[in-house]
Amino acid sequence: MSDIRTRALACRDAAPAIAMLDADARRALLRDMAAAVDAHARAILDANAKDMAGAADKGVQGAMLDRLKLDASRVAAIANAVREVANLPDVVGQVTRREIRPNGLAIERVRIPLGVVAMIYEARPNVTADAAALCMKAGNAVILRGGSEALHSNLAIAAALHEAMDRHGVPREVLTIMDDLSREAMVQLLQLSDIVDLAIPRGGEGLIRFVTEHARVPVIKHYKGVCHLYVDRDADPDVAMDLLLDGKTTRTGVCNALETLLVHQDIAPSFLPRAAEALRAKGVELRGDEASRALAGDMKPATEDDYAAEFLDLILAVRVVDSLDDAIAHIRRYGSDHTEVIATRNETTAAQFVHALRSAVIMVNASSRFSDGGELGLGAEIGISTTRLHAYGPMGAESLTIERFVVRGEGQVRHPESRTG
């Protein structure tokens, strides 16, 4: 038996220890895990220094190096994030529905943990604590497979978390960190369909494709966000401007940032020049169709690729559309099912937009940047699913559980004629 399988089996066998804790005990455990991160800050920073040196030796630079780097305030933020998860309402055992059947059977739908969740991620060490906390909050055991650049940091964070688990009598196997970071080991993990209930890859498109192609366990994907703002003929132009600037300029490297602006032809002559000016003042490069360029000039022509792109940068694709239907057709063709926004004062138009599109999140007169677990009231999020199965959109602790049936009767049978005597 491979070492990967042995460790995964140990994780699965330990899972009841976290699933069966009551809500208070699970909260106390997570609070202690947060405290342990604080208490071990020095060791975590030392480990991170090794990772940073190793990455520098390999020539890692810029944003990737920044994602890897920890300092005292980032370690404190990691601990605080775990504390926030600890304080969320407990979801395990929650009764979501009750029904009494005509034959007297009392049927409840009750949330239970998924079981074993495997997180596959890249360089950010904070994911180690975030994912462990959220999975365990939902009563799951977790197998973490982070990036090799961050291995020392991840092991140091895990060591802190394990120490807290020891104090609560929760076996360390509940939080299993993979230290064999080879591709072969990852593939082995992804094929353990009798052990792993769900794999969640977080990272670049390459990682996500690799996981999808090799997995025999269920995968929830977090692909790119090509988010659209459609400024309707009946939009309040001030609201539309606010949504545009908030969506494009406040943070560009996130999946809920805007990538494409669609403007109804009736409002484009007044709206587009004003929008272009404000965007350019914030350093945004515009790429437009012919109609946009005629109205707001000084714009590169937009290509097909631009309309499909997640720029993650101060770049915005622009198009003037003839109608609501035209906007919907554009989004259906180029969208990524993540988040779409409409600015309109016309409720019928808004309802048509919502009805025609099947993206995970539709915003009516609200910024795409609210497409986030915290902002939508889920507490912390483990990611944003663009897979239309199990969870769609921001995923919180609840998405790491499943509803099962608990039925209580008084001896009811389906075929009473089967009774003896």
Next chain:
Amino acid sequence: MSDIRTRALACRDAAPAIAMLDADARRALLRDMAAAVDAHARAILDANAKDMAGAADKGVQGAMLDRLKLDASRVAAIANAVREVANLPDVVGQVTRREIRPNGLAIERVRIPLGVVAMIYEARPNVTADAAALCMKAGNAVILRGGSEALHSNLAIAAALHEAMDRHGVPREVLTIMDDLSREAMVQLLQLSDIVDLAIPRGGEGLIRFVTEHARVPVIKHYKGVCHLYVDRDADPDVAMDLLLDGKTTRTGVCNALETLLVHQDIAPSFLPRAAEALRAKGVELRGDEASRALAGDMKPATEDDYAAEFLDLILAVRVVDSLDDAIAHIRRYGSDHTEVIATRNETTAAQFVHALRSAVIMVNASSRFSDGGELGLGAEIGISTTRLHAYGPMGAESLTIERFVVRGEGQVRHPESRTG
């Protein structure tokens, strides 16, 4: 581009035509589809006669031939099943939760269809109509890949359904029947992860394993049901007897039949001899551990394989257990996560049993045979999931939808400082 891909794309592109119908229109369509099955009964029976002749030529016999066979009353039953699905409450557009955030955003969770569902099944022609109706009731387009023995029957049923769809202006591609039944074509279908949202295999373990191994689209599995009855020391023996006979003897070939009886040692001396006598009177063969054989004699020894088996026959594995914990450990080890039953008058014991096990359905003093979509109030079912993701246990129309977020605001932005002017 392969023919499979072309047809699947056409199915996906047609999907909005069924997703966007309102509830009344969808109900009218399904009622018409039911009527069309009745109206085309002659053609369906003629096609089925061809399949039966072909199967006989191939030497198909017994239960498999019976599953393939249609007669007038079976065709009427197919139409009635479609009519029942038509009359179920509509789930598309259902608002499952509403919340107003402190910043005034109104957040709704709303059910939308999954998109394109692929059903992979074996010889039963009724699945063609059942699956089409249930998927379409939930607003999905559907690709059906049935067994080659039933191809003529399936095409004739689909022709009837298509005629009804024509009358409602719903493109035939919404219900796509695969006629290339090669393994290669199935694998191609299962790899269309940009088109197919969910694959549901129904059939023997071989088919399900094949689908799981080759799929890059999400799969919801329906493995075997190794259902347990645990007769606790505090059981009402009459209730326990009823649950036992209903669970084991009323229908053996179904996944919610009992396969193993666990009896607490304190009640075994009085219960087991009585149970054995009643079961033997119904022709049930018992296979037991040493303690069971000492109490109820004339029993083959049970092997490890017997405890893991889904007999689908008049055979029952039996074991005397020392305690509740012992029963739980047995079920964790040998169970299939389908349905487990406890007979007890002790509420604490029942709660411990429920809490410790994570099967899809737990019955307290009720028969395992109620583990069925209709009996649990879901209306028709498309299957029973033992995958702990998306749906767990019996799956109805609701399980063929996903909840997304619809957010309504009045121009709220996340970073008000990004506003101009």
